[in-house]
Amino acid sequence: MASAIRIKGGRVYDPLHGLNGVVKDLCVEDGKIVQECHGAAEVIDATNLVILPGGVDIHTHIASPAVNAARGLRPEDHRLLCCPRKPGLRSGVGFTVPSTFTTGYLYAQLGYTTVMEAATPPIGTRHTHEELNDIPMVDKGCYLLMGNNEFILQYLKSGDLEKIKRYVAWLLHSLKGFGLKLVNPGGVEQWKYGKDVEGLDEKVNHFDVTPRQILQALTWVNEELGLPHSIHIHANRLGVPGNYQVTLETMRALEGKRVHMAHVQFHSYGGEDYVSFTSKAKEMADYINGHPNVTVDVGQVVFGDATTITADGPWQYRLHKLTKNKWYNLDVEVETGSGIVPYTYREKNYVNALQWAIGLETFLLIKDPWRVFLSTDHPNGGPFLYYPWIIKLLMDAEFRSQMLKRVHKRVLSHTMLPHLSREYSLYEIAIITRAGPARALGLRNKGHLGPGADADIAIYVDAKDKEEMFERAAYVLKDGKIVVRDGEVVESCPGRTIFAEVPGDDDLLTELRDKFEKYYTVEIGNFPIPLEDLPFHQAVPTGRPV
Amino acid sequence: MTVAKEMRVVKDVTCPFCGVTCDDLEVHVEDGKIRDVKNACVLGKDTFLHHLEGLATPRIDGKPASIEACIEAAADILARAKYPLIYGLDSTELHAHRKAIELADLIGANIDHTSSVCHAPSLQAVQTVGIPSCTVGEVKNRADLVIFWGANPAEAHPRHATRYSVTVKGMFTPQGRKDRTVIHIDVRRTPTSRMADTFIQIKPHSDYEVFSTLTALVNGHDLDVSEVGGVPLQEWRDLVEVMKGAKFGILYWGMGLTMTRGKYLNVVALLRLCQELNRFTKFLGAPLRGHGNVVGMAQVLTWQTGFPFAVNMSRGYPRFNPGEFSVADLLGRGEVDAALIIAADAIGNFPAKAAQHLKSIPLIAVDPKESETTKVAQVVIPAAQAAVAAEGVAYRMDHIPLPLKKVVDSPYPSDREILDRIIARVLAKRPDDGAKRAAPLPRG
Numbered sequence: 001m002a003s004a005i006r007i008k009g010g011r012v013y014d015p016l017h018g019l020n021g022v023v024k025d026l027c028v029e030d031g032k033i034v035q036e037c038h039g040a041a042e043v044i045d046a047t048n049l050v051i052l053p054g055g056v057d058i059h060t061h062i063a064s065p066a067v068n069a070a071r072g073l074r075p076e077d078h079r080l081l082c083c084p085r086k087p088g089l090r091s092g093v094g095f096t097v098p099s100t101f102t103t104g105y106l107y108a109q110l111g112y113t114t115v116m117e118a119a120t121p122p123i124g125t126r127h128t129h130e131e132l133n134d135i136p137m138v139d140k141g142c143y144l145l146m147g148n149n150e151f152i153l154q155y156l157k158s159g160d161l162e163k164i165k166r167y168v169a170w171l172l173h174s175l176k177g178f179g180l181k182l183v184n185p186g187g188v189e190q191w192k193y194g195k196d197v198e199g200l201d202e203k204v205n206h207f208d209v210t211p212r213q214i215l216q217a218l219t220w221v222n223e224e225l226g227l228p229h230s231i232h233i234h235a236n237r238l239g240v241p242g243n244y245q246v247t248l249e250t251m252r253a254l255e256g257k258r259v260h261m262a263h264v265q266f267h268s269y270g271g272e273d274y275v276s277f278t279s280k281a282k283e284m285a286d287y288i289n290g291h292p293n294v295t296v297d298v299g300q301v302v303f304g305d306a307t308t309i310t311a312d313g314p315w316q317y318r319l320h321k322l323t324k325n326k327w328y329n330l331d332v333e334v335e336t337g338s339g340i341v342p343y344t345y346r347e348k349n350y351v352n353a354l355q356w357a358i359g360l361e362t363f364l365l366i367k368d369p370w371r372v373f374l375s376t377d378h379p380n381g382g383p384f385l386y387y388p389w390i391i392k393l394l395m396d397a398e399f400r401s402q403m404l405k406r407v408h409k410r411v412l413s414h415t416m417l418p419h420l421s422r423e424y425s426l427y428e429i430a431i432i433t434r435a436g437p438a439r440a441l442g443l444r445n446k447g448h449l450g451p452g453a454d455a456d457i458a459i460y461v462d463a464k465d466k467e468e469m470f471e472r473a474a475y476v477l478k479d480g481k482i483v484v485r486d487g488e489v490v491e492s493c494p495g496r497t498i499f500a501e502v503p504g505d506d507d508l509l510t511e512l513r514d515k516f517e518k519y520y521t522v523e524i525g526n527f528p529i530p531l532e533d534l535p536f537h538q539a540v541p542t543g544r545p546v
Numbered sequence: 547m548t549v550a551k552e553m554r555v556v557k558d559v560t561c562p563f564c565g566v567t568c569d570d571l572e573v574h575v576e577d578g579k580i581r582d583v584k585n586a587c588v589l590g591k592d593t594f595l596h597h598l599e600g601l602a603t604p605r606i607d608g609k610p611a612s613i614e615a616c617i618e619a620a621a622d623i624l625a626r627a628k629y630p631l632i633y634g635l636d637s638t639e640l641h642a643h644r645k646a647i648e649l650a651d652l653i654g655a656n657i658d659h660t661s662s663v664c665h666a667p668s669l670q671a672v673q674t675v676g677i678p679s680c681t682v683g684e685v686k687n688r689a690d691l692v693i694f695w696g697a698n699p700a701e702a703h704p705r706h707a708t709r710y711s712v713t714v715k716g717m718f719t720p721q722g723r724k725d726r727t728v729i730h731i732d733v734r735r736t737p738t739s740r741m742a743d744t745f746i747q748i749k750p751h752s753d754y755e756v757f758s759t760l761t762a763l764v765n766g767h768d769l770d771v772s773e774v775g776g777v778p779l780q781e782w783r784d785l786v787e788v789m790k791g792a793k794f795g796i797l798y799w800g801m802g803l804t805m806t807r808g809k810y811l812n813v814v815a816l817l818r819l820c821q822e823l824n825r826f827t828k829f830l831g832a833p834l835r836g837h838g839n840v841v842g843m844a845q846v847l848t849w850q851t852g853f854p855f856a857v858n859m860s861r862g863y864p865r866f867n868p869g870e871f872s873v874a875d876l877l878g879r880g881e882v883d884a885a886l887i888i889a890a891d892a893i894g895n896f897p898a899k900a901a902q903h904l905k906s907i908p909l910i911a912v913d914p915k916e917s918e919t920t921k922v923a924q925v926v927i928p929a930a931q932a933a934v935a936a937e938g939v940a941y942r943m944d945h946i947p948l949p950l951k952k953v954v955d956s957p958y959p960s961d962r963e964i965l966d967r968i969i970a971r972v973l974a975k976r977p978d979d980g981a982k983r984a985a986p987l988p989r990g
């Protein structure tokens with residue numbers, strides 16, 4: 001069979017099946033991993049090579065109205081990485097906000113095959129899908145922003161949880177969303193009149209509801225709908241000293257429920273201001289270690305240029321005031337906000353160095369690798385291109401102590417990092433970049449190499465320097481086709497858009513039509529996105545406990 | 547025996563004419579002909595009712611030809627060109643934008659669009675300082691102060707006021723017009739002044755000075771002058787108080803700022819003023835954009851290449867440099883050696899020198915209708931008009947994408963299909979030996 005491949009003699013890391021560097025042949029047929037190839041198969045000699053499932057990024061910003069605004073805002077950034085056209089491939093630019101085709105190629109070169117856009121405003125999701133259509137090489141999906149949706153706030157005010165559930169289902173169904181995202185619940189609504197919320201029990205202007213109520217209602221909805229992924233939360237007070245308390249409170253408010261806390265590094269700060277700024281990674285890790293319902297991605301900071309892009313409008317304004325850097329803001333009717341500020345993380349800046357250390361503490365103090373995932377909150381903490389550098393920091397304590405000597409010296413005395421000798425194993429790396437995020441997303445065919453899995457496979461040349469190793473995959477297979485060889489993309493493939501299969505609910509239409517007329521500026525008939533607009537797609541079933 | 551006439555009403559139709567991008571039109575179709583259009587303004591109505599007037603015909607060197615032959619001739623020109631230009635793209639839709647950029651990538655062309663000669667300075671200003679802005683629904687729901695500056699929406703964006711910004715009722719503006727203060731600032735009175743509570747007439751070319759004055763006043767500085775821009779300082783002081791006192795203010799600007807002295811610096815000064823005002827209240831700004839779907843072209847170009855206009859692919863990767871790769875400059879200097887003009891009339895709108903150069907090189911025009919450009923083009927390819935006879939997506943001025951419907955049939959292919967066929971023929975002629983270098987990975 002033409003589409004069969006046998007990968008011979010590699011060391012296989014497949015945590016879901018407990019394979020920790022076992023030398024084993026892998027067979028691929030028709031885009032899937034199979035027990036045994038039937039008949040002739042192309043052979044990849046993987047002797048001395050390391051085989052992992054394709055990488056899964058649970059939280060990144062690669063396609064959305066705000067991401068595109070960031071591209072447009074930063075011509076100075078694009079010159080740092082120019083990617084010429086190749087036969088069959090498109091040209092593009094980097095660096096912190098790469099153009100679409102380049103985004104796909106760069107992810108693939110690192111061995112990533114599934115990536116999740118973590119924030120799209122419902123009214124802009126048509127745009128998001130069109131961008132995702134232009135990101136090749138990877139399967140992808142998007143989380144719909146819900147935490148400041150005024151219809152939800154209205155329903156919540158009148159105590160109608162069932163209505164919220166039906167409305168959320170209608171949104172997911174109409175817009176082909178994969179999951180639910182809350183960003184600074186209540187705070188972004190406040191920002192529409194220039195304010196924010198301080199804590200979970202502060203009332204949101206005009207709506208008489210609190211962030212706590214929003215969190216609890218939408219978490220309930222998420223579980224009621226049986227979405228493959230848990231609720232995905234960007235907590236209140238991102239970036240603000242002392243915010244760890246509101247983060248802990250948020251997790252406590254949702255105790256016992258499946259919950260994913262996004263870029264938790266940015267939410268683990270103590271102190272009263274940026275002078276008394278301290279790490280609360282330990283407090284956070286202690287809580288997370290004791291609560292198996294929680295998963296997190298880290299939002300690791302890397303030194304150098306970043307572009308901060310978030311729906312958290314009030315935070316972006318604060319960052320603009322702090323840095324004097326250019327500031328983009330787009331408040332989105334009915335739904336949410338967004339802000340963009342370029343940023344540079346500096347080794348010798350105390351706050352930046354501490355942020356870097358807090359991220360690493362988070363990785364090293366959370367005991368269960370199945371619940372902590374690699375992310376930079378790309379490009380907020382820095383571009384995803386630096387994932388290999390982070391892997392090296394996690395696997396190589398010696399490299400970590402060298403870095404510690406370079407960064408602002410107060411980090412030595414103000415964090416536990418110098419005392420953490422833990423080194424991640426390759427097996428654990430395979431968990432935090434593959435098996436773990438795939439499981440948290442409820443993607444049963446991703447993040448592992450068992451029969452029936454999508455044949456998304458990354459093969460690396462083992463090297464002592466783990467950054468070097470993970471920077472360029474020796475081979476990447478996407479759906480069983482070799483798309484990367486020796487770190488170069490050799491063939492483009494479109495990738496699929498993944499969404500949650502939520503049944504539609506047309507009974508709500510009459511009521512929604514009225515609300516649209518009153519508060520939106522588009523016709524409800526023009527809101528849903530037909531499946532034909534997603535030429536390559538895959539629905540993930542809902543309703544089953546994961 | 548009479549045959550029953552085919553009658554249908556297409557609802558929720560999106561108008562492609564201006565950046566208000568109304569999506570509530572009702573088009574009445576009888577036997578494949580558009581008979582009536584409901585809800586649209588005059589401009590929108592005309593777009594649909596007169597879509598069959600002045601249609602272009604396929605031809606090469608002025609002689610009738612088949613579409614296929616035209617596509618072949620276009621591909622010939624483009625495959626041979628050393629420094630081609632692809633330009634226009636305002637009156638078409640997302641999928642055509644995609645294909646136009648793909649073609650530019652393939653042949654190493656310059657690609658630019660109508661923004662380049664209208665709101666490019668606004669884009670450059672945003673690249674310089676950013677912008678605090680919002681979608682139009684926020685204005686509908688919240689704005690209690692609306693300022694139009696160097697803009698005439700009453701004529702250029704007829705339904706902006708009723709749908710989004712002046713009379714419309716929203717969540718926190720239940721009384722519509724009564725809940726808003728509307729101010730018009732411009733060098734002359736226009737119909738927009740009549741919609742406003744206050745009209746402030748300023749001297750031509752004084753916008754930058756006025757914005758700087760307002761920003762100084764906002765920041766608590768007073769000035770030792772009696773007037774700025776021909777207006778007594780006290781009036782500006784009063785305006786600042788109105789701005790600071792608003793709950794939600796928005797400043798809309800138009801080409802009165804971008805196409806006069808100071809250009810993008812005017813807009814930088816405006817945006818700084820809006821940003822500063824956020825220390826006191828919610829204050830946002832937005833350009834009144836959009837002939838057709840220019841906003842959409844800037845969107846797609848940005849996600850595919852990183853840059854919103856004036857993109858050059860001659861080195862195999864996208865470069866951006868207004869002044870070097872912007873259409874007026876490329877043509878003014880006589881640099882390009884072939885051009886594909888699609889969904890816009892370049893020759894009808896360009897300065898004489900630029901138009902002259904276009905006439906002197908192999909020129910391809912893709913357009914539903916005859917224009918000054920099709921009159922002189924070597925190859926003319928008629929297209930089905932986007933939003934009338936071809937479906938797709940268009941962007942509203944605030945970057946919200948809306949679906950375009952195919953309301954009636956056209957005998958001609960869509961822009962997207964034409965470009966796709968040109969790409970296929972260029973590929974066939976130029977065995978793809980494109981850039982050989984791989985995309986390099988940066989070292990971490």
Ligand code: SF4
Pocket residue numbers: 561562563564565566567568585586587588589590591703704705706
């Ligand atoms: S306002 Fe603009 S979009 Fe609306 S109908 Fe008139 S021309 Fe069309």
Ligand SMILES: [Zn+2]
Pocket residue numbers: 059060061118262263310377380
């Ligand atoms: Zn994020």
